[in-house]
Amino acid sequence: MIFFLLGAVFLVLASGNSVEVDSEGTVLIEVEANAADGLQAALNGDVDVNTVLLYTSFQVTAVTEVLQASVLIQGKCSEVLASAGTLCEIDAGGQTRIFSVGAGRNLTLHSLRLLRGYTSSDGGAVLLGENSLLHAYECSLQDNVAEGSGGAVYCEKRASLYFSRSEVIRNSAGKSGGGLAGSENATLVVRDHSYVSQNLAGGHGGGIGCYDSSDGGSLAGGGCDVYLLNHSIVSNNTAGNGGGIQTWWGSATSNVGLVWSVSNVRIAGQSSVSNNHARTGHGGGVNVYLGVVEVADHSEVANNSAKACAGNGGGVYVFLGNLTVVDSSRISGNCASGGGGAYGYWNTYFVVANRSSVSDNSAGNIGGGFRSKGVLHISNYSSVNGNTAPFGGGIYSDSFAYSYHCWWLKTFVWVIPQEEVEALTDCTYLPPVVLVESGSTLSGNSAVSGGGVNLKTAETWLSVTSNSSITDNFAESSGGGVLAARASIVTLHGSSEVSRNTALLSGAGMELEKQAILTVTDGSVAGNHAVYRGGGIHASLTNTVNIHSSVLRGNTAKEGGSLFVARSTVRLAGAELSGSTAFVSGGGLYADASEVVAVNTTVTGCVADGKGGGGMAIHSSSNVTLQHSMIQNCSAAKGRGGAITVVNSELRVSSARLEGNTAGDGGGAWVEGAASEVQLLEACFLANAAARFGGGAGSAAESERGMRLEGCSFSGNTAILAGTALYFETPRSGLSLDKLAFEAVDEQRDEQERAFIFLETSAMMEDDAGLVACASCSFHPESAWQMSTRPFSAVLMQGGHPVQNLSMFSGSDIDPPLMFVILDYYGHPAALLAGITVSATVVNSTSGVYLGHRAVM
Structure with missing residues (x-):
């Protein structure tokens, strides 16, 4: 082996080669030694060298000394072998660490492969001292082992490493950082098509780890930073926590006390953290304690797992820190028990923005996409879609x-x-907050409860705004789109929507439980389907629902097509409930023991296919007020109350319009139950139709609390059997008709059964039972039949206006004999009663018509 020093260039050549160099005054030194010795001489600073060129591969078998000079070592084996991409190998044979870089020194490696380095401490191939720097370009670090941390490279305090077009593969560490590791305030940069793969850590950070190797705890002086940039990859690594990357907080003492510093992880430039596994804990892809994770510029965290999908944070786990996913980046295909995509624990702040996505992740327990215990902000056309979990398919916030x-x-x-x-x-x-805004979507997620979002703990906030949507989500029980409980607050506004969600139980769009508050302003809840209750919204247990200038459209359920409320409070202002269907009751709204106020609200085209209440079904001591509103073209063809049905509840309608509704009984409205109390004031009943009784409205209520109609108009209503405008099955003393206007349709003029008002009773009257008062009522045309009765009915006429064409008839034999009583209760002259017709098949001496002051039977 021959070495040459040319200026500041040190050549390491294969033995036997002859090299001639034009020195131009530079002294040439021939070293008779093996390659490892020559390289060590250069690194020791025995010769004044800043560049070493390797033209051969070789092995090192002894521990190298600490590098005390800043050196570039460049492999030239591809030139010797005339094979592009061939790396010069330095193989330690599992005997020793290859390089130790002294404090404050720089080492640059180019076109080298460092193989089988070993140390019983940190840094299997390379150990970087404090404040030192390593650059690796087109290098490979393979099969190196550290019993401490940093299977390939370990960075001590404030050291930095930069890998470009390089690979770190199949390295292992007993503690942290199977591939690369850093201590406090270290910086680790992997960039330019580099990858860290198939590394193993016994502790934390299978690919890259920042964790104190001496005590296994926090970094005593500060966190470290990890950067994965420009098409680089961390994949197929394994560790206890942080299968791909793990960073830990740092701490230091200052004049204000103990100051904790963050660690940063940045994944950018179409880079990827994928297919990593956290063997025993959290963070299959990335695990950060008190730090910031950024996934940016078309990058991804994908297909990672935590504890065989039984840990937390399949893609990312953040403890007291931030996660930002921006610029068309994604977190996808990860799995865990909690937070399949990402898990935030304690005061975290998560952002998904600029057309980024969290998709197709799964959790065995909660939060298929996210579990967040802080703020989660999804904005700028971003999405959370296709995620699954038993609770909170897309998001679980607590x-x-x-x-x-x-x-x-x-x-x-x-x-x-x-x-x-x-x-x-x-x-x-x-409180924890979930913000979805600026055209963002939560779609295609599924869960047992809370398919899109599950807000299960106290006082969590969800805001969906600025043309955003929660759509096409699924729940096996309740809350297809959203489940909100325990005083959670949900707002939907700014042209946003909750649509096409499904729940096999209740609340396909939104499920509210236990004092939750929902406000919808300029929003839409549309096309949702629940098998049981509340296709659009289901609210139970003292919730509050506010719908302002918004639309609930095309929702379906067994009860409460668009809205079902139980023991809750509802405020509708400028709302539209349209095109919704209930397979039993309450096509638009079903109220159960609730308080509802609707102002300037329209209910249109809603259907109840079963019992009734095409527009609204009001049950079980509910209290409903309808003002300046309209219910039109609703249907309860098989039941009662095309527009409204009231059962043992209170209804107050003022300045409202019920038009074009149809039902079996009570085309416009139907009332029943002993506890019902209804006031219809200045309401307009127009062109409603009943297949049987009560075209405009009907009542079978046996209530002593009364039914009051005042200032109402009835026009063009029809009933096939009886009571084109009004039908009373069991009129009671509390029934009051005042200042009503009736207008007939042509076909009802000559048929007694189709008189405007029909009274029917099947029980003997006691005291004032069965009295009907109609003061200052008008009938048009005058030739139309005004009122018809059946046996044992009494009619009380008030107001001094002539009453004409009053029909009192029976169509069957009755025993005991018929008895009709006409009472001029306030003593108006009997002459005012004209054109009275009594029609009966049985008439005898005990039957008749009594005119005068309060007749007694």
Whole structure:
């Protein structure tokens, strides 16, 4: 072996070669030694060298001394062998570390392969001293072993390494960093089509790890930074935690006390962390404690796993730190128990922005895409799609303990200004937040509950805004799009939508539980399907629902096609409920023991295929107010109440319009139940139709609380059997008709059964039972039949206006004999009653019509 020194260039040649060099005054030195000795001489500084050119491969068998000079070592084997890409190999044979770089020195490697280095401490192939620097270009570090950390390379304090067009493969470390490792404030850069692959760490960071090797804990002086840039790859690595990359926080003491510093991981320039595995813990791809992870510029974290999908953070695990996924980057195909794509623990801040995605990840327990215990911000046409988990297919967001949160804020000074920390006397609780905005989507995710988003713990916030959407998600039970519980707050606004989600139980669009609050403003809940209740929205257990200037359209469910509320409060203002279907009751809305106020609201084209309430079904002590609103073209063909059905509840309608609705009974509205109380004030019933009774409205209520109609108009309503405008099956004393206007359609003029008002009772009257009051009512045309009754009915006429064409008839034999009573209750002259017709098949001496003051039967 022959070595030549040319100026600052040191040549290492194969033995027997003859080299002539034009020295131009430079002294040529011939070294009679083997290649390893010659290389060591150069590195020791025995000769004044800053560049070493290797033209041959060789082995080293003894521990090299610490490099005390800044040197470039460049392999030239490809020139000798005339084979492009051939690397000169330095093989330690598993006997020794290959290079040790002294503090503050620089080592540059070019076109070399470092093989089978070994150390019982750190840095199997290369150990970088404090403040030193390693550049590796077109190099390969393979099959090196460190019993400590850094199977291939270990960086001590503030050291830096830069790998370009290089590979780090099949290395192993007993502790951290199977391929590359760094201590406090170290910088590790892998770039330009480099890759770190098939490395193994017994502790943390299968490919790259920043972790203190001496005590297995935090870095005593500060965190380290890892950069994966420009088409570089970390893949198929394995460790206990952080299968691909692991970084740990750093700490130091300053004049303000203990200061904790962050570690940074940046993955950018179409780079990838993929197919890595965290064997026993968290972070299959990346695991960061008190740090910042950035995935940028078309990069990805893909197909990683944590603890055979039983750990947390299949793609990324962040403890007290930030994750940013931007610029068309993605986290995909990862798996874990919690947070298949990413898991944020304690006060994390996650961002997915600029057309980036979190997709096709899975979790065995919670959060297929994300589990977040802090802020999750999805923006600028980004997406969370195709993820799966039992709870929170796309996102699972929950809170952290008050005491821990306060302790961290007061203890760790890292991003919070010191003066703000000192001001935290009560440690105000900051709830977790999920923000979806600027055209972003949560789609195609699936779960047992909360297919898109699951907000399961106290006071979590979800905001969907600026043309964003939660769509095509699926839940085996409830909350196809969103499940919100325990005082969670959900807002949908800015032309955003929750659409085409499915739930096999309830709340296909959104499921609200336990004091959750939902506000929809300028939004849409459309095309969702629930098998049981609340196709669009299901709210139970003291929730609050506010719908403002928004649309609930085309939703389906067994009950409450668009909206089902139980023991909750609803405010509708400028809302539209349209085209929704309930297979039993409440096509647009089903209220159960709830309070509903609807103002300037339209319910249109909704259908109830079963019991009734095409537009609204109001049940079980609910209290509903409908003002300046419209219910039109709704249907309950097989049941009752085309627009509204009321059962044992309170309904107040004012200045509203019920038009074009159809039902079996009560084309416009139907009331029943002993506890019902209904007030219809200045309502317009137009062109509603009933296949049986009560074209405009009907009642079978036996309520003493009353039914009041005042200032209403009935026009063009039809009923096939009886009561074209109004039908009362069991009129009670509380029934009040005042200032009503009736207008007939042509075919009802000559048929008694189709009179405007039809009264029917099947029980003997007691006291005032069965009285009907109609004050200042008008009928058009006057020739139309105004009122028809069946046996045991009583009609009370008020107001002093002539009542004409009053039909009282029965179509069958009845025993005991028929009895009809007409009462002029306020003593108006009997002469005002004209054109009265009594029609019965049985008439005897005990039957008749009584005119005068309060007749007694």
